[in-house]
Amino acid sequence: MALQTTLATRFWLKAVIMTVVCFVLGIWGIWDYTVAIPQAQTGAERGTILRDIIQPAMDTALGSNERTEAIVLLRVNSEGDSGENSEWRSSVDVFIQALELQGLDNEDAVGFKPLFQEKLKKYGDIVAPGKFDRPVQWLFILCLPFGFYYFWSYSKMRKRAATYLLDDVGTLTTPEGSWSSKEIKDVDMSRWISKTGKARTTWTAKVIVEDHKPILLDDYIYSDMHLIIGSLAHRFYPEEWTPLAKRVKKDVVTIEELPENAKTSEEM
Secondary structure: OOEEOEEOHHHHHHHHHHHHHHHHHHHHHHHHHHHHHHHHHHHHHHHHHHHHHHHHHHOOOOOOHHHHHHHHHHHHHHOOOOHHHHHHHHHHHHHHHHHHHOOOOOHHHHHHHHHHHHHHHHHOOOOOOOOOHHHHHHHHHOHHHHHHHHHHHHHHHHHHHOOOEEOOOOOEEEOOEEEOOOOEEEEEOOOOOOOOOOHHHHHEEEEEEOOOOOEEEEOOOEEOHHHHHHHHHHHHOOOOEOOOOOEOOOOOOOHHHOOHHHHHHHHO
């Protein structure tokens, strides 16, 4: 029966999670940088105008410098506003009319007061973005390339996983090439399930083939690689390794289990 590997769950799950996380953080950073922060900046500026400019100006006499400055500032602030800002522009027109034609206590200002309070409630508590808010978003935006990297890594390793194959006649196929049973000279099991050294390497073995450097077989990345490793190890070292790449358990004979004649010779 031919033995073929697939991409290990531990590897592809990590790659998929990292891809999603990097894309989410990157898109979040772009949204904050281009939409959320500018909106907060605009809202904070409008709140400042309402609270610190218009309200004090309305308490001054008609034609005062405070009113004139407030009118100019409102017109400058509303320039270029369109679309979703049309509501703000219409409010600005009411505020300008109130500053030009009436006082806050005038009966004609009754339409100004509720509108002013509504806008002050909407914009008054908005905090202006800090000077580090935009630079910080670049850290999130820079996650996007890593998202593409993890996606590329997942695609690449998935294709490699489908390449590893040990067929029924003993031919081994890997991304590095294909070797017949005769061309496979040995398998290095020195690191496989070893209790010493780097733990990560205990998932690996190396196949010694003709005219090529040793081929690394990694069971951490590729699921069912242990079956290929075990098949080769059992072929070369049947007394040490099983086809499942497990060490052969050797029976330990105690003195009580020895034949009578063996016990006598041992005692002598």
